[in-house]
Structure formats: structure tokens, C-alpha cells
Amino acid sequence: MNKLCYLLLFLAIPTVYAQNTLKGNVVDKNTNEPLIFANVYVPQLEKGTTSDEAGNYSMPNIPNGTYKVIVSTIGYETFSRSITFPYTAAFDVQLIPSAIEMEEIIISTPFHKLQSENVMKVERETVANLKAKGAVTLADGITSIAGVESVTTGVSIGKPVIRGLSSNRVLVYAQGVRLENQQFGDEHGLGLSDSGIESIEVIKGPASLLYGSDALGGVLYLNPERFAQAHNNQADASYNYFSNTEGFNTNAGYKASGEHFKFLFRGSIAEHADYETADYRVTNTRFREQDLKAGLGYQIRKFKTELRYNVNNSKLGIPETIGEQTTQKTPLLPFQEVTNHVLSSKSTVFFDGSSLDINLGLLYNDRKEFEAPHHHEDEEDHDDHEDDDEAPEEDEHLEAALQMKLKTFNYDVKYNLPTLGKFETIVGLQGMSQSNTNYAEEQLIPDATTSDIGVLATSHIHFEKADIQIGARYDYRSIDVYSGIQKNFSSFNGAAGIKTNLAKKITTRLNLASGYRAPNLAELTSNGTHEGTNRYEIGNDQLKNEQNFQADLALEYKNEHIEIFANAFYNKVNNYIFLSPNGELIQNTPVYDYLQADANLYGGEIGVHFHPHPLDWLHVESSYETVTGKQDNQRYLPLIPANSWTNTLRVEFNPKVVRNFYGFVRLKTTFKQSNIGDFETSTNGYSLLGAGLGGVVTLFKNDLDVKISGSNLTDKTYINHLSRLKPDGIFNMGRNINIGLTYIL
Incomplete structure (x- = not known):
């Protein structure tokens, strides 16, 4: 019990060590023009900032260690490099113009890398893009991802299918934890709304x-x-x-x-x-x-x-x-x-x-x-059989x-x-x-x-x-x-x-x-x-x-x-x-x-x-x-x-x-x-x-x-x-x- 108390005390006390600050400038490699609103992000720390009108940025309070730094903006190739802190020099970045969509960080694999750096093939799609295609529900939207389909009961109930495998053979993670919701049933849906979900990643194959x-x-x-x-x-x-x-x-x-x-x-x-x-x-x-x-x-x-x-x-x-x-x-x-x-x-x-x-x-x-x-055969028939299926009144138990x-x-x-x-x-x-x-x-x-x-x-x-x-x-x-x-x-x-x-x-x-x-x-x-x-x-x-x-x-x-x-x-x-x-x-x-x-x-x-x-x-x-x-x-x-x-x-x-x-x-x-x-x-x-x-x-x-x-x-x-x-x-x-x-x- 004393060891647990010491651990909690350690976590609760802010560190007194010197702080590291990552700062630099983001420019277009071809024109050397500063890039405004470029995203600078450290995925392991979940810390980010954006460049100002002059292309400058600053990110304080970075602990010692080696971290991946991702720099991205629309219309340019995403930049990625690992930096070991303490790091005192300016970290200036030149982004290369590109018509290809900027890369995003893959969270589902353990090392938080861009897909271009990942050993495993992972499909990623934003919920905003799924909605733009007219998806009615989350289960409906995932079917537009390559290799993913859904076993459906109407529109409201859908279960993901990855390369022909479904139900308990596909694991769903939400908020960083595995989702458990009686998924053994064909007609048991995800039980999740697409509201408040930023993106979806799919690992296809045994994980x-x-x-x-x-x-x-x-x-x-x-x-x-x-x-x-x-x-x-x-x-x-x-x-x-x-x-x-x-x-x-x-x-x-x-x-x-x-x-x-x-x-x-x-x-x-x-x-x-x-x-x-x-x-x-x-x-x-x-x-x-x-x-x-x-x-x-x-x-x-x-x-x-x-x-x-x-x-x-x-x-x-x-x-x-x-x-x-x-x-x-x-x-x-x-x-x-x-x-x-x-x-x-x-x-x-x-x-x-x-x-x-x-x-x-x-x-x-x-x-x-x-x-x-359920009515038995000897029960008196009713003129209106639709009563059996009527929606219950709100106050009916x-x-x-x-x-x-x-x-x-x-x-x-x-x-x-x-x-x-x-x-x-x-x-x-x-x-x-x-x-x-x-x-x-x-x-x-x-x-x-x-x-x-x-x-x-x-x-x-x-x-x-x-x-x-x-x-x-x-x-x-x-x-x-x-x-x-x-x-x-x-x-x-x-x-x-x-x-x-x-x-x-x-x-x-x-x-x-x-x-x-x-x-x-x-x-x-x-x-x-x-x-x-x-x-x-x-x-x-x-x-x-x-x-x-x-x-x-x-x-x-x-x-x-x-x-x-x-x-x-x-x-x-x-x-x-x-x-x-x-x-x-x-x-x-x-x-x-x-x-x-x-x-x-x-x-x-x-x-x-x-x-x-x-x-x-x-x-x-x-x-x-x-x-x-x-x-x-x-x-x-x-x-x-x-x-x-x-x-x-x-x-x-x-x-x-x-x-x-x-x-x-x-x-x-x-x-x-x-x-x-x-x-x-x-x-x-x-x-x-x-x-x-x-x-x-x-x-x-x-x-x-x-x-x-x-x-x-x-x-x-x-x-x-x-x-x-x-x-x-x-x-x-x-x-x-x-x-x-x-x-x-």
C-alpha cells in the first residue's frame, strides 16, 4: 500500500527538471515562402501547434526522450522525423508541394507512424469523408473502406466484415479500449454513434x-x-x-x-x-x-x-x-x-x-x-390484427x-x-x-x-x-x-x-x-x-x-x-x-x-x-x-x-x-x-x-x-x-x- 501511495505522489508532483521547447520555421521548399497554419504535432505526447503568419512555431514542455515530429498542411507532402531531446537548435522544415492528400498518423499500430513508414498495411478514413459520401450510420460508412463490408439488418444494425471474417473475429476499439457489447449475435450492432469520432483505422488480417x-x-x-x-x-x-x-x-x-x-x-x-x-x-x-x-x-x-x-x-x-x-x-x-x-x-x-x-x-x-x-389458436380473433405490432405508448410499461x-x-x-x-x-x-x-x-x-x-x-x-x-x-x-x-x-x-x-x-x-x-x-x-x-x-x-x-x-x-x-x-x-x-x-x-x-x-x-x-x-x-x-x-x-x-x-x-x-x-x-x-x-x-x-x-x-x-x-x-x-x-x-x-x- 505504501508503494502505491509513493507512486501516486510521484505522478501528482509536477516535474522540476528543465523544460524543452521545440521551435522553428515552416516554409515552401520551392519558393521559400512561409507557410501559415501548418500543423506541427508530436503524436506520443499528443501535443500540437500551428505556424503563424511568418511560418514560425513554438511548442514548450517537451520531456527528454526520442519523439516523432509530424509537420503537415494541405497541398504539401507530410514531413516526419524523430528528434531526441534535449534539442536546442531550431527545427526548420521545408515542405514539398504535392497534389496527393496529406498523410495522417496511424494510431492503431504501436509505434504511431505515418502509413508510408508503417510496416503493417492500415486503411484509414475520416468520418467527415464517410459522411460526405452520404453514410446514414457508422456501420454504413465503413463499407466504403477497401476490404470492409457489413452484415446488416436494415439500416440501423450493422456488423463489420473484414476480408470475409466478422462477428467475434473482428475486434472493435473505441476510446483506446476494446469494445464488448454481446457482439456474438448477427443482429447485434456496434452500439456506437459516429458523433465525436474523428477517424477509423482498419487492420486487415490477424492482429x-x-x-x-x-x-x-x-x-x-x-x-x-x-x-x-x-x-x-x-x-x-x-x-x-x-x-x-x-x-x-x-x-x-x-x-x-x-x-x-x-x-x-x-x-x-x-x-x-x-x-x-x-x-x-x-x-x-x-x-x-x-x-x-x-x-x-x-x-x-x-x-x-x-x-x-x-x-x-x-x-x-x-x-x-x-x-x-x-x-x-x-x-x-x-x-x-x-x-x-x-x-x-x-x-x-x-x-x-x-x-x-x-x-x-x-x-x-x-x-x-x-x-x-404470441396468441394461441383458441384465442378470439380481433378485427384489427395490426394491434399486435403497434408501437407501445410512451407511458406503457x-x-x-x-x-x-x-x-x-x-x-x-x-x-x-x-x-x-x-x-x-x-x-x-x-x-x-x-x-x-x-x-x-x-x-x-x-x-x-x-x-x-x-x-x-x-x-x-x-x-x-x-x-x-x-x-x-x-x-x-x-x-x-x-x-x-x-x-x-x-x-x-x-x-x-x-x-x-x-x-x-x-x-x-x-x-x-x-x-x-x-x-x-x-x-x-x-x-x-x-x-x-x-x-x-x-x-x-x-x-x-x-x-x-x-x-x-x-x-x-x-x-x-x-x-x-x-x-x-x-x-x-x-x-x-x-x-x-x-x-x-x-x-x-x-x-x-x-x-x-x-x-x-x-x-x-x-x-x-x-x-x-x-x-x-x-x-x-x-x-x-x-x-x-x-x-x-x-x-x-x-x-x-x-x-x-x-x-x-x-x-x-x-x-x-x-x-x-x-x-x-x-x-x-x-x-x-x-x-x-x-x-x-x-x-x-x-x-x-x-x-x-x-x-x-x-x-x-x-x-x-x-x-x-x-x-x-x-x-x-x-x-x-x-x-x-x-x-x-x-x-x-x-x-x-x-x-x-x-x-x-
Whole structure:
């Protein structure tokens, strides 16, 4: 106890050592003209500043050690260099003009590097860009990222799919901690709003080395919005309207930062009616969502910390058949009500040349499902059968047919060792303690506790012509079911990767990695009807770990006017867990068993981005994605996305009246999916046309960001292969026009 008190006292006392200040000048390399508002940022410290009218900048209170310094501004190549402090000289930077979009820092990989410096291939997209394309929800938006799709139930519920793997095989991180929200269910969505999320990063392939179990297929890493820079504040409000659902989402936020303390908060509300196709509205795809985010940060020279909290409450209609045709927004029966709380703490202690990162998370997920009353044959019929599905009155008390509360504590502690020559090394300890409790008559999974612990070590090695990253990890999981089942799982995994230049402008990345996933509670213990999927599921307590090995090769060619990329992967998954009907019926519901078999997934992405000289304002982009999944017996895996080809024509200008003006036309062609699982049906191909424009205008001396976009402009009737409404022949969303306004104070 005394040692803990000494540690807390140490962290609470501001350091008395001499302070380091980084200062210098940012100019255009060709003209030597000063660059105003260039961003200077140190990602490890999460400290930043901007250059003034003369191109000068200054950043005080930097501890001793080696840190990456990133300098960026629109229209120039992003500059990156490591500096060892104490550093007394001026750090002047010359930026090279470029039509290529400036690079951003990758947070999901351990060394916080630009993608051009990263050994692992990571896809990154800002939420602002996803909204500009007309995304209705976060789950809808991620489908525009290469290699990412979504298993959907209408518009409101979506689960990420990375290169054919989904559910518990894809790990989601929010606020720096792993998100746990009963993600085993096909109709269990993310439980997150895009409000207050700055960007999304996708690691495609096994990331068990960095994140442990459930990162078998990849990681979806959601970066929260940054705090304001020191001695600055900002307020903003936005409104988005969607014509198809006659819905809206609106949010407002405020953030301010002093020298040491900083805070932010953001609230949002969204309401949508049933989405519309060319022929009908899809009954009970309506939903409501309320979201609140808040953050508090504190930083001195040797220590920084931030505390963030998010509560999200969603009422989500569960569609069954095409029924009433209205634009009401209150969900009918059946519907879900999900409340998700995420409290996270992220702290770093800086030593001379090293640092200690401590991330803690408390998560509380309360999932309720409400069903329509079941009538027996001898009950008197009513003239109006629609009463069964009427939306409940606001003051009517409904009893949940199913209620599960999932409580999770997770921790992630990493020590960044001092740089030794060419080696950057991190060692870490991660773990989780979780309990699931039922509070209603029906049960999908039993009461149980789960405990995880894992240790890892990874190094980034810098050579003159190559960068290498290696690492290893050991994990142990214990699942204790209150009915008497006790299961233990363990796994040892490793990863190795290399990045090098085959030629001056050709970069190649080769990554080899293993990963694992322990069976979840549903797969081990299910014994009942899963109402959302209309099947009776029987678990298998003899299931083993899923274990995989993936090889990933990425090639990139880039010059001033053209970028070409090609990614290929091969993923071998042993003991792949899947559901299969056994031909029996229980309570007139087909029975499905959980089985295992070895499987293989392979495919990749290829694309080109062309911006010809002197038409640097013109961008032509084209990309193709493909994935195939098979068992060793050559039977296809279910829920594998269809191949797709996306072509985009985009223009960008910066006139005085409308700054940062853009416009685009996009055509996405999804091909027929006939490589289907034993109990799937094939899906026809289709093409969807989208377009949009936007820019920033000055209104009352402040910025107003205007976005207008349209999706499925030809009102095509189609069915996506990953739609859970496909068995009933229900179409996906028709034409939708989105108008978005954001006012910044």
C-alpha cells in the first residue's frame, strides 16, 4: 500500500527538471515562402501547434526522450522525423508541394507512424469523408473502406466484415479500449454513434499480437476527436437530413484547452423512419439513437492523462415482414433497446528516453429485446390484427423478453523501452475481466464470467533500406459458466513484417502473422431459440480455439501524379466455427449445431488514383475487391462479400467564396455472388450511382461546412449478399439524398 501511495505522489508532483521547447520555421521548399497554419504535432505526447503568419512555431514542455515530429498542411507532402531531446537548435522544415492528400498518423499500430513508414498495411478514413459520401450510420460508412463490408439488418444494425471474417473475429476499439457489447449475435450492432469520432483505422488480417483474442480477422480502431490545442477553444453544431428515411441526426459540441487542463463534450440525437425502396417501405427498420460523449485531460511535462466517457442509448426496430407503410419513427414490436456505457482512462508517464502507457476501460452493456405478444389458436380473433405490432405508448410499461447485462473491465499496459540503436521495442500486459448476467425469462447465453490475460513484446528495427517489425505473444482465457462448465484456452502467436523499396517509387510490404480466437459463450453453451435469426441454436462445449496464419503482400507505386496499389492475402483458419442445421425441429424452429472445420480465405484489393498535371484539381480513382472463403472440403463459407468494383471521379478547388470545394460522382458495381454456403442463396449483381458536392462558406464571420450527396440515384432495387433480410427477398435502401450542415464557432 505504501508503494502505491509513493507512486501516486510521484505522478501528482509536477516535474522540476528543465523544460524543452521545440521551435522553428515552416516554409515552401520551392519558393521559400512561409507557410501559415501548418500543423506541427508530436503524436506520443499528443501535443500540437500551428505556424503563424511568418511560418514560425513554438511548442514548450517537451520531456527528454526520442519523439516523432509530424509537420503537415494541405497541398504539401507530410514531413516526419524523430528528434531526441534535449534539442536546442531550431527545427526548420521545408515542405514539398504535392497534389496527393496529406498523410495522417496511424494510431492503431504501436509505434504511431505515418502509413508510408508503417510496416503493417492500415486503411484509414475520416468520418467527415464517410459522411460526405452520404453514410446514414457508422456501420454504413465503413463499407466504403477497401476490404470492409457489413452484415446488416436494415439500416440501423450493422456488423463489420473484414476480408470475409466478422462477428467475434473482428475486434472493435473505441476510446483506446476494446469494445464488448454481446457482439456474438448477427443482429447485434456496434452500439456506437459516429458523433465525436474523428477517424477509423482498419487492420486487415490477424492482429492478435497487438490485441489478443477476437482479433483473428482484423481490428476496427475508432479514434475519438482530439482535444483543442493549448489555449484554444471551439464550438460546433451540425444537422444532417436524409430524404429516404425522412430522418435526421444532429449533434453539438464544445472543447477548450489551457496549458495543462483540457475538456470536451458532445451530444447527438438521431431518428429515422422505415427506409424506402422503389416499391415499398421496409416495416420496422426505424430507429432512435441518443449519444453523449465527454472528455477531460491533464498534461504536464512528464505525465499526461485523459478520461473519456460515452453513453449510447438506441431503440432499434427488428424487421420481419412488409407491413404498415408509414413514416413514424417509434419502433414497433419486436425491437431492441441497447444502452452502452464506455468509461476509459488513457495515461502516459515519461521517463528519460522511455515511457509507460496505461489504458483502462470500464464497459457496461444493457441489452433488452421486446417481442410482440404470441396468441394461441383458441384465442378470439380481433378485427384489427395490426394491434399486435403497434408501437407501445410512451407511458406503457413493457417487460423485456430478454435482458442481458455485460460488465467488462479491461486493461492495457505497455512499456516503451529506450531506443537502442536501430531498435524500438515495446513490452506489454493486457487483460480483461467480464461477467454476463440474465434478467429476463428468455436466455440466449447463460450467466458466466470470462477472464483474459496476455503478454507481448514487439520491436521495430530500422535499417538503411528496410524496416522490419517482429513480435510474439502468449494469451490465456478462462470461461466459468455458472451452470457448471469451466473452460480454459491458451495460445502462442507471432508476427513478422518487412517494408522496403523495390525501386525508387515502389514500396512493398510483406507481413506474416498468426492469430487465434477462443470460442465465445454462444458457441459453447447456447440451448434455445434465437428470435432474431429464427433458429434454435445448440452450443458445443468441446469446441477448440480457432487458429489462423495469414500472409499479406502489399505493393504501392507513387509519383507526383499517379498512385497504384495491389494487396493480396491468403488466410488459413484451422477449427473454423460455423452453424449448420441438423434437420431437426424444436418448437417448429429449425435446429442448428455449432461445428468446426478447417477453412481458407484468399483475395485482395487493387486500385489506382490518377491526378494528371496540370489538372491537379482532378482525381480519377478506381479499385477492385475480391475475397473467397472455402472449407477444406471445398464447400464455400457463408457470409462472404461479393466482389466489387468502385470508380470515382472527384474534383477539388479552393475558390475565395467557397473554400475547400469538392464534387464527386461514384459508380460501385457489385457482382453476382454464387460462391455460397450450403444453406445460402445466391445474390444477383447490381450497380449503384452516387454523387455529391460540398465546401466551406463564411457566415457571420464563422465557417459553415455544407455537404450534399446522393446514393443509389437511379433508385435501383437490389439485395446485398450480407443483408439478413435477404431470405425474405426484401430490398436494400433506395434513392437517398443527404444534406449536411456544420457551423463552427
